[in-house]
Amino acid sequence: MGTDLNAIATQMRIDIIESLAAAGSGHPGGSLSCTDILAVLYFEKMNIDPRRPDWEDRDRLVLSKGHAAPALYAALAERGYFPREDLITLRKYGSHLQGHPNMGDTPGVDMSTGSLGQGLSAANGMALAGRLDGKDYYVYCIMGDGEIQEGQIWEAAMSASHYHLDHVIGFVDHNGLQIDGTNDEVMTVNPIGDKFAAFGWNVLSINGHDYEAISAAIDEAKACKGKPTVIVCETIKGKGVSFMENQVNWHGAAPNAEQAAVALAELRAQ
């Protein structure tokens, strides 16, 4: 493989904590849970060129769970789309790093997201465009498990299947928690895989923190022709920072300086 994904993901987690602490608000839990997926995509799988963020043949990524913006920004910065120093401007007035991703502001952001449920439709549109143009790029779409409570996700799931969009590869970051509690307390989403399968998708289920499993699942998704693939990733909300792991209260609260120091010390020891 040649790339130390663990080191990259750990650095991304450090970036996430630092940027959120500097911002004083934001969403650490769901950023940390999808960090490993983004690390594999941006550092191993995606056919991209940071010097040409608008390259028309590039693979695309739609962060449908846009509140995980700090994780996306960390991946983009570490990949060289913009300077790492920009990360501490997150959520501040005048920054190109908006609270939720905006394609017009940030190099490398392929779609504006943040209002949940909308990203998969956009991903489908990108895949349809690629097919029309005879291009071979893939479109990755990262959804939250709470997010799939939005009806539009299922409209889009139907469309991706109807149009046989085998270049759409979805991920569900299944950390089991959302703002008001567990998925099961708020609104049951399980069985996630069965639901997508019933909509005509190829479904894979993996540990979303296992780099080799993520990588292998993407390969398997690409090998599946004629239908879209969703990779249901079992993840841990707040992964990598012990006091944030599986804690719903870290969904939308930034660490203060003291908490950030503890988190960063933990991450740097990993």
Place this chain on the structure above:
Amino acid sequence: MNSATREAYAAAVTELAATNPDIVVLDADLAAATKSGAFKKACPERFFDMGISEADMVGTAAGLATCGKIPFASSFSVFVTGRAFEQVRQSVAYADLNVKLVGSHAGPSCGEDGGTHQAVEDIAIMRSLPNMSVVVPADDVEAKAAIINAVDQLGPMYIRVARLASPTIHDADTYEFHFGKGEVLREGTDVTIIACGMMVPRAIDAGERLAAEGVSAEVINMHTIKPLDEDLVVSSAAKTGKVITIEEASIVGGLGTAVCEVLSEKCPTKVTRIGMPDIFGMSGAGGELLDIYGLTADHIIEAYHAM
């Protein structure tokens, strides 16, 4: 000649697609009604029926636009602007993507389907979105020209078309559409009548009848409601001192409101707004409903005399 602007939409987009490979059309199971079915027939590979899912249609159009496509997403105006409002807001307007929303069956002239289907608020809600432009063609000739313009005009746009056939007022051979510029159809000095959509022929009629009374009415076709031709509104109001607006939509937030916004700040002028008076419509024949809701030349003339 009588023709519906929805027919012109479909004909124009189909014609343009022959030379512009980036044009794609999406519909939400209303291709027969919006007439986008004509495009489907001509360019099946570039037509996407998204089923009865307007939110997904708008989001998919946004994704296509990120890749350089010029998507026209059509449905009834009430659905494409209302049902999918938040998708329009987030995925199209906020993202500032080159998506053209075409809303047909707008206003009470939608007719028998009733108030559920007669969009009265679409102009107001689309106008309120940053980055979004709003165009309401007056006839088939202008609808075609507006679609041609939409292809050249980068950015989110809402184009409102009608179900009912209405009189053609423009010469297809000579008409030039100027985005963001009102069209002065009749010059006058006593009152300014500003209309859009199928109210324009009625405004022309009112202008002629007022002239017979010795009243000099200036009649303006304000096909682009956003960005509004503020200079024209202000200069005409300054000249006539009285303004009447008429639209086949709610008087809350639409053309009349846009005109009032400009005039109250730049040239305070007495304005009478004619439109749907903050009510939903009811079932009835489209043409009949326009009369019932006071969207006629008679009402323009009455409004003038009451000012």
